[in-house]
Amino acid sequence: MASNFLKSIPFFLLLATAMAGDPDILTDFILPANVSANGLDGNFFTFTGMRSAAYSGDPSNFTITKATLANFPALNGQSVSYALLQFPAGAINPPHTHPRSAELLFVVEGSLNVGFVDTNNTLYTQTLQFGDIFVFPKGLVHYQSNDDPKQPAAAVSAFGSANAGTVSVPLSVFATGIDDVILAKAFKTDVATIQKLKAGLTPKA
Secondary structure, three states: OHHHHHHHHHHHHHHHHOOOOOOOOOOOOOOOOOOHHHHHHOOHOOOOOHHHHHHHHOOOOOOOEOOOOOOOHOOOOOOOOOEEEEEEOOOEEEEEEOOOOOOOEEEEEOOOEEEEOOOOEEEEEEOOOOOOOOEEOOOOOEEEEEOOOOOEEEEEEOOOOOOOOOEEHHHHHHHHOHHHHHHHOOOOOOOHHHHHHHHHHHHOO
């Protein structure tokens, strides 16, 4: 997986630049308040957080390793961020949205079944192989699934924002304190069913 991931980097730099969507800045780059321009060097513009994921073995659970404004301050104002998605056999990335950016996903290992739902409630799906690219339009609910029961899969996602944001559909609906009665009415079921769904999303101690 490491070699495939590394080969994808130059290609994705071009793709991410084309996707740029954050507001333009009036300087070359933006420094955090606690960083001085005096003595600034290439280290500020370097993110090494992908190394462990790129060279490690396949994880036992679905894993996302991100390079975003939150952990890479040099991205501020640059309208780009990345995520490495690693799927063990049978793993999924549950339905979610990115409110501030489209997502361009590039499969670098295995295969993935993906889909998104538009504002007309139309579902678009595709089975992606190694080397395929799929775009999830900005703000729409989407998912990825590795349906292979034996082989892992991995993908690199580029975003046209340094802070695309992620809203998990299961967690935002069932794990944020929305009243059980409201959810039962919305899903045309009973409170007991809603409580079972909530219990399934509660982190195990």
